[in-house]
Structure formats: C-alpha cells, structure tokens
Amino acid sequence: MARIRAIKPEFFLNEELGALSFAHRLCFAGLWCPADKAGRMKDQPRRLKAGIFPYDKINMKRLLDDLGQHGFLTRYAIGRETFLAIPTWYKHQHPRQDERPSEIPDARSQIDELEKESMFMGISEDRQVPIQVPMHDPPNEPPQCTTQVRAPRKPVPPKRMGNGVRTVPVVPTVVPVVPTVQAQIKERSELSQNRRSAMSGGPAAEWIRKSWIPLYAKYRNGAPYYVSWTVHAPIVTRLLKLHTPERLTKLATVLLNSNDDWIAQTDRGLEILLKKINWLEDRLREWEADHGRRA
Secondary structure, three states: OOOOOOOOHHHHHOHHHHOOOHHHHHHHHHOOOOOOOOOEEEOOHHHHHHHHOOOOOOOHHHHHHHHHHOOOOEEEEEOOEEEEEOOOHHHHOOOOOOOOOOOOOOOHHHHHHHHHHHHHOOEOOOOEOOOOOOOOOOOOOOOOOOEEEOOOOOOOOOEEEOOEEEOOOOOOOEEEOOOOHHHHHHHHHHHHHHHHHHHHOHHHHHHHHHHHHHHHHHHOOOOOOOOOHHHHHHHHHHHHOOOOHHHHHHHHHHHHHOOOHHHHOOOOOHHHHHHOHHHHHHHHHHHHHHHOOOO
C-alpha cells in the first residue's frame, strides 16, 4: 500500500544522487511511498515499476541495482524472499506514530537465519559436528547420481500371432538412482560452512568487528551497523589489500567524522568507504601534512 511521504529541499542538492540519471533520482524518491514504517519493502521490480513509472518503459531492476551499488538501497534475502531497505530512511522521513509497524524482517534477520541454518547443520562456534544419518553410500566417497542396469528377465515364451510366431524382445530395465540423503546433507553443509566462514574468519571479519562496528557506533550516536557478510566481507578484503588495518581504520574515521554535505547525504557505509577511498586518502594526507605526521 502506497503512503504519503515528505520530501526535503536537501534531496535536490545531494551531489551523490545528482550524479545519477533523472530516472534514478525519481525512482529513489518514489520508493519512499511503497516503503513501510521502517523503510523496507519487498523486492518486486515489476510491481514497484507499476506504482512509480506506470507510463514509462524503464528497466526497473536495473534502476534498483544501480541505487544499491551507490549505497541508496540495501538488498537482502530472508529464506527464499528478497527485500529492499533504505539505509538513510530516518534521515529522509519521520513516519507518524500511528502508522502500521513494519512486518518485514530487517537485514539482521539474514544473519539470524544463517545462525539457525548452521545450528541445524550441526556447526558449532569452533568446529563442525557431523549429524548422524543413515549411510547408503560407501564412507569417504562422494555420492553420485548413477544409473543402475538390472539383469534382463528370462525370455518370454513365443506367442502365436495368427499363423506366424512372434517373439517378444526383452529390454533391460534402466533405473535412475537419485542422490541419497547423505548427498543432500553434505551439499547443504558445505554451503552453510562457506557462509559462516565469511562471518567468523579472516582479517576482513576481524576488522569489521574490532574496528568498523565500534567506530560506526561512536560517530553515529550509537547506531548499529547491519553487516551483510556476503557483501561487506569481500569489500573489506579488497580494501585490506591496499591498506593496512591501522591505515584503513584512520580512513574510516575520516569518513564517519566528516561534515561534507555529500557525505552527510549517504549512510557512510562500507560501500561508500570503498567508492571514495581515494578521496579519503587525500583528505587524510592533508590532515597529516598539517599535523606533521603519517601512519
């Protein structure tokens, strides 16, 4: 259900948004109407297009993807459904107190789903505990989808057809064998383990926990930062190839503590840190030159 929303004059002065096309800017403002009280909505490009661009031929999915790449939207999945969230929602909107609360789970629920999935698959915090299931395949051998050929039956006695004799040929029976329960458990376990490795291991996850999240809370008045590990871990991994963890922490401090207008219009997230890393490096060098020190 579309809702009545407000638009501030600062919206038209946003340089980051102004770098995009007119369709992107109108799409971003139009998404405020179908968004709920918390700035969330279902990821339904065709339905969103019908409400925002009913008379235009526009690739709505591409617009949503572009807005997500520039940090104006966050796409996340809960189970088999995908949702969209506006990170800077409360900066643009002040919903009424009597508005219906959001029924869409937030991005934090994505991590909770991974935690539940890991528990279901028997993965603890320190090690993986295999689930005892009936084994139909040889141990230490990956199950395969094979084809079993049964032995042919005994020949059928000839049948008389009128004045002649006709023998019914016997064809071997081919029975496909589907993967066993062991194969399905193994595949699901490997997928869950890969996701969990992005959440719990590696320098990227350590920097996000020990440096980024405390810094974000410090300079954003205690606001939590919802981490999408499958998205943010690769971003930090890429940044750590260019900078040391200590240097990257200083660059993040510049981003979170800056009062520039274009930064104030963003969510100051990890996507912005990656996109503006060169600009942040220049600002940090200027500050270090003024104070006569460098990391």
